[in-house]
Amino acid sequence: MLSRVADSLFWLSRYIERAENTARIVDVNLQMLLDFQRMDDEKIKDHWQSLIKSVDEEELFDALYKKPTSESVTEFLTFQSENPDSIVSSLSRARENARMVRDQISTEMWEELNRMYLFVRSKQARKQWKSDPYGFYKLIRDGSHLFQGLTDSVYPHDEGWEFIQLGRHIERADKTSRILDVKYHILLPSVRDVGGAVDVVQWSAILRSCSAQEAYHHVYVNSVEPWKVAEFLILSEDFPRSIRFCCQRVDASLRRISGTPEHEFSNEAEKCSGRLLSNLNYSSMDDIFASGLHEYLDGIQRDLNRIGSAIFKTYFFYPATDLENEIRTQQHQQQQTRDHTSPATS
Amino acid sequence: MRLSVLHRTVYTYRQPVTDSVNEARLRPLDHPFQDCLTFDLRTDPPSTFSAYPDFYRNTVHVFEVATPHRALTVESRSLVETRPPPLPPDNQDFPFEQLKKSAWDLACYEFLQSTELVSCGIAAWRLAVDLVPKPSDVQEAAFALMRGTYRTFEYCPHSTQVHTHMDEVLRLRRGVCQDFAHVLIGLSRSLGIPARYVSGYLFTQPGPGALRGTEASHAWCEVHLPGWGWLGLDPTNNQVVDERYIRVALGRDYHDVPPTRGTYRGPESREMKVEVEVRSAAPDRNQKPMG
Amino acid sequence: MLSGRYATEGFFDEMFMADGQVRPHYRRLMERFSNLSAEEFLQKKQAVDASFLRLGITFTVYGDEEGTERIFPFDLIPRIIPDKEWRLIDEGLTQRIIALNMFLHDIYHDQRIIKEGVIPAPYILSAKHFRREFMGFNVPRDIYIHICGTDLIRDDSGRYLVLEDNGRCPSGVSYVLENRVAMKRAFPNFFEAAGVRPVDSYSSDLLQTLRHIAPGGKEDPTVVLLTPGVYNSAYFEHCFLARQMGIEIVEGRDLVVRDAKVYMRTTRGLEPVDVIYRRLDDDFLDPSVFRRDSVLGVPGLINAYRAGQVSLANSIGTGVADDKVIYYFVPKMIKFYLGQDPIIPNVDTYLASEEKDLKYILDHLPELVVKAANESGGYGMLIGPKASRSEIADFRKKIVAEPRNFIAQPTISLSRHPTLVDGVKAEGRHIDLRPFILHGDKVRIMPGGLTRVALRKGSLVVNSSQGGGSKDTWVLYGDE
Known part of the structure; x- marks a missing residue:
């Protein structure tokens, strides 16, 4: 398969997953505000500040908005085209990538993506976002699910499909780790607060942003405990949004692409992913908390980045370059070196 | 005259570049008054060459350097035997009326048109008729245009670019040999005299009386005298081309014959150094290796 | 729908003779269509349009930032060519592509055609797409144009004429294939009965x-x-x-x-x-x-x-043959290389760069069609009889400034074909035909081609960018 096509499929899928995750995060944070009583402005500000931090866009946000409010932050994460990770930006990029491989994907996939893209850029989208944000973010999530469902059911499960899976699962693992990491920050000041009312709300919210509440309660019947939530989202073997689950998928896709058997590797990407997976397979929550949850999650994000760039080097090595700015004309000028020529006779 | 030529071009880049694909027109032509005895072309990083004759029968070498590199050297060495080109007999007239036939001639037609860097439009024509108010003999007119170009324009290194159009030179009134050649070509064509561009080398003894255009590749032009043929004129030095001139490539203007040309992938910032050495290589004397 | 109200209005009509009788090769179609009600017909048309849009059979309109995609309008009444006419087209186009290939080989090698005075050197040397870089180059198997789209028209007597050659990157063949699929879906079971040659x-x-x-x-x-x-x-x-x-x-x-x-x-x-x-x-x-x-x-x-x-x-440098000034010389090429007369003639053409022709062109601008030598798609064209005074004055200036760049032809009243307008009514509209010629181990011409139709009443411009549509083109095994 052409590298350019594989590259576009990978990013197409990654951007859609990104849009979905951003929608989840914003939605849950909005809902959380409802759960809190007596939030003063300062608290609200803190609440949103942490969200901006989770996407590493504090500077950009400060340049564009006066202060973090529910409206400004959700606008920033949803519609702001300057923000490369906003839902609108993610969907635009997903569509751009889909256009590049329009001949490779099915009409249904293209139409669904195109519909989402046209919707988020419409006036109607803004209107709905104002009047019914939950409904709005649900539409984004549903769109992504429909797209993924279509991909599974109409796209041939060949090499291209594996690249789509890779993009989706790397992105998802990364986002789950970020969601956990942010809340970890909030909860950090006092470990003794663990088990308090605020805490339960916060950790429930995390589960909700990963659509994991029901699944969690299947496993842990009773209470929502930070320890268990973290364990569930990091180490669950079968919950599809857990980091471990996603890494299993990444590893499996990489192996199917190259045909390398398990426990071996044929390139850097497989080496990184194999390592990360066995780390997850052989970790317990005790180890994780002992090394520090934040540090642990940070390490996972770094590993995921490493896998991403190794995939790039292995399979897409020639990037979709901007030839216009890259190809230079080389021409040799006559008389270029005549600096020291003595004056000519007449 | 036996002459040896070393022509070295070095490009250096700030960052490594890749996929460099280039054409070189560096091999001296073979024709009745010039034999290219030996020719050696090398690059560093090394590459393999393929060669083809272009539309004007110039030899074009093509080479690519795909792997990342920070510098590219293109070096040619040639040994050439030149003989004095014949001149039209003193008593022969070339009346202007005979030019009409050239206009439809396969060999002349395109050397009468405006081309990428040369225009034979109104500006050129005005200057041409100033210099030759009543054209009657083609050869006389061509000489007058050469003299006029030499006197009107200031020879001034670095005053122009490789892509400077002749019209711009007409405004600036100065330039390098490439521009002098373009001007004389434009003026000639504006009067209906076919004129073509020649790139090559000029041999001269250093010291007082040295000619212009000897330390790099040189350029001049050839005009077509009806019924006789092409006559080389060097407007930069105001003289008829003789055995000290080595012809490398000819075309409609510079664009047809750049010594090297190509593209690469990478950042724009780049430096270029060109070195040309033309030496007498008397066949009976042991020549020290050059470079 | 194709009832007595249809008028040929003095044009050569593909389907009807001047006396209103259906031509023999359209009789079977006529019968089939007479059995359809207007509603049925409309339904079929809507179904076809919808399927084109859904499948994304569209072209992009330039000058629109978002890259608007539109469907190329499709007319449900097919154009039918009987076997005896097709044989002529097939032979004529084969002869033409062979001559064009010999011409391209010649001008990039010995240039006999120039040296022997058939084509003056300046016309070749000044052709925009003449590639000096490929002088003397031997293209694989000596084939220059592998895929050619040659546009044919019929004049008021029904004679086929060559309007232009497209020897660079001719497009449109996908519409031919998709049109056929759509027609088969709209009229299942009819194709075999009608004796239509397949294009697949x-x-x-x-x-x-x-x-x-x-x-x-x-x-x-x-x-x-x-x-x-x-x-x-x-x-x-x-x-x-x-x-x-x-x-x-x-x-x-x-x-x-x-x-x-x-x-x-x-x-x-x-x-x-x-x-x-x-x-x-x-x-x-x-x-x-x-x-x-x-x-x-x-x-x-x-x-x-x-x-x-x-x-x-195609090989490099084939664009010379697309130059409308070179087009003028194609009949001479056929004579020069093959010693034959062209089976399908050119449209009479005047070259603005020939003094005598130029005078004629400038004196007769309101009657002539003037074309830029290197434009296509209906751009850079003046249709004298339909042009305003200022447009004519404008073109006069352009022609005088750059005579090499223009040719002129008499305004041909292209043949017309019944075409659906406003849903169910059939009216005559002007058409042309672009067959596709493949030149590999042998010359193969797809039996059919893209019939383009100028949907605007009276218009002679059939290009998709200028309000044209297309029809399925049926080449029959027989003559009826």
């Missing part, structure tokens, strides 16, 4: 043509289609053909050249490419040789081509 072998014929020119006669060559990319107006067609042939569709950035060999970048590393069906004009193919600013091309591709390591279809 085009893709495999094209692939065979492309494989024929593989370097060194390679047995199982890798063929790719090189597209300018998704923003090109014919991108749909590129995808369509690539998919039909089962070959990779690539952009310039997917290809690299190493040691004068062409490779595509795949997830398994570099894979060699042998034949490139390029839908990219010469100018953009290789920035190291042609346009420096081309971002669509492949640096080094031309060197690889010259080295015989990769084959291109």
Whole structure:
């Protein structure tokens, strides 16, 4: 398969997953505000500040908005085209990538993506976002699910499909780790607060942003405990949004692409992913908390980045370059070196 | 005259570049008054060459350097035997009326048109008729245009670019040999005299009386005298081309014959150094290796 | 719908004779259509339109930032060509493509046709697409134009004439194939009864043509289609053909050249490419040789081509034959190279660069059609009888300034064909025909072609960018 096509499929899928995750995060944070009583402005500000931090866009946000409010932050994460990770930006990029491989994907996939893209850029989208944000973010999530469902059911499960899976699962693992990491920050000041009312709300919210509440309660019947939530989202073997689950998928896709058997590797990407997976397979929550949850999650994000760039080097090595700015004309000028020529006779 | 030529071009880049694909027109032509005895072309990083004759029968070498590199050297060495080109007999007239036939001639037609860097439009024509108010003999007119170009324009290194159009030179009134050649070509064509561009080398003894255009590749032009043929004129030095001139490539203007040309992938910032050495290589004397 | 109200209005009508009688080769269609109610017909039309839109059988309209995609309007009444006419077309086009190939070979080699005074040198040397770089180059199997789209028209007596040749990257064949699919869906079971020759072998014929020119006669060559990319107006067609042939569709950035060999970048590393069906004009193919600013091309591709390591279809420099001034000389070429008279004549043409012709053109502008020598798609054209005074004055200036760039032809009243307007009414509209000619191991002409129709009443311009539509073209096994 052409590298350019594989590259576009990978990013197409990654951007859609990104849009979905951003929608989840914003939605849950909005809902959380409802759960809190007596939030003063300062608290609200803190609440949103942490969200901006989770996407590493504090500077950009400060340049564009006066202060973090529910409206400004959700606008920033949803519609702001300057923000490369906003839902609108993610969907635009997903569509751009889909256009590049329009001949490779099915009409249904293209139409669904195109519909989402046209919707988020419409006036109607803004209107709905104002009047019914939950409904709005649900539409984004549903769109992504429909797209993924279509991909599974109409796209041939060949090499291209594996690249789509890779993009989706790397992105998802990364986002789950970020969601956990942010809340970890909030909860950090006092470990003794663990088990308090605020805490339960916060950790429930995390589960909700990963659509994991029901699944969690299947496993842990009773209470929502930070320890268990973290364990569930990091180490669950079968919950599809857990980091471990996603890494299993990444590893499996990489192996199917190259045909390398398990426990071996044929390139850097497989080496990184194999390592990360066995780390997850052989970790317990005790180890994780002992090394520090934040540090642990940070390490996972770094590993995921490493896998991403190794995939790039292995399979897409020639990037979709901007030839216009890259190809230079080389021409040799006559008389270029005549600096020291003595004056000519007449 | 036996002459040896070393022509070295070095490009250096700030960052490594890749996929460099280039054409070189560096091999001296073979024709009745010039034999290219030996020719050696090398690059560093090394590459393999393929060669083809272009539309004007110039030899074009093509080479690519795909792997990342920070510098590219293109070096040619040639040994050439030149003989004095014949001149039209003193008593022969070339009346202007005979030019009409050239206009439809396969060999002349395109050397009468405006081309990428040369225009034979109104500006050129005005200057041409100033210099030759009543054209009657083609050869006389061509000489007058050469003299006029030499006197009107200031020879001034670095005053122009490789892509400077002749019209711009007409405004600036100065330039390098490439521009002098373009001007004389434009003026000639504006009067209906076919004129073509020649790139090559000029041999001269250093010291007082040295000619212009000897330390790099040189350029001049050839005009077509009806019924006789092409006559080389060097407007930069105001003289008829003789055995000290080595012809490398000819075309409609510079664009047809750049010594090297190509593209690469990478950042724009780049430096270029060109070195040309033309030496007498008397066949009976042991020549020290050059470079 | 095709009842007595239909009027030929003095034009040559493809379906009806002047006395209102149906021509024999349209009789079966007439019978079938008479059995349909207006509602049924409308329903079929809507179904066909909807399927075109859904499938994305569209072209991009330039000058629109978002790249608006529109469907190429399709008319449900097919154009029918009887066998005896088709045989003439087939022979005429075969003769023409052979002569054009000999001409291209000649001007890039010995230039006999110039030296023997048939075509004056300046016309070749000043042709915009004459590629000096390929002088003396031997193209694979000596074929220059592998895929040609030659536009034919019929005049008021029904005589077929050649309007222009497209020997660079002719497009439109995907519409021919899709139109046929749509018609079959709309009128199942009718095709066999009507004795219509199939067109579906085009893709495999094209692939065979492309494989024929593989370097060194390679047995199982890798063929790719090189597209300018998704923003090109014919991108749909590129995808369509690539998919039909089962070959990779690539952009310039997917290809690299190493040691004068062409490779595509795949997830398994570099894979060699042998034949490139390029839908990219010469100018953009290789920035190291042609346009420096081309971002669509492949640096080094031309060197690889010259080295015989990769084959291109069509070859480089075929655009000379598209030049409308050179078109004027095609009948002379046929005579010169083949010693034959052209089977399908040209439209009478005047060259503005010939003094006598120029005078005639300038004196008769309001009657003539003036065309720029190197434009297509209905651009750069003056239709004298329909032009305003200022348009004519404007063109007069342009012609005088650049006579080499213009030709003129008498205004031909193109043949007309019943065409649906406002849903159910049939009216005569002007049409042309672009058959597709493949020149590989032999010359193959798809029995059919793109019939374009000027949907605006009275209009003579059939181009899609200027309000044209298309019809399915039926070539019959017999004459009825």
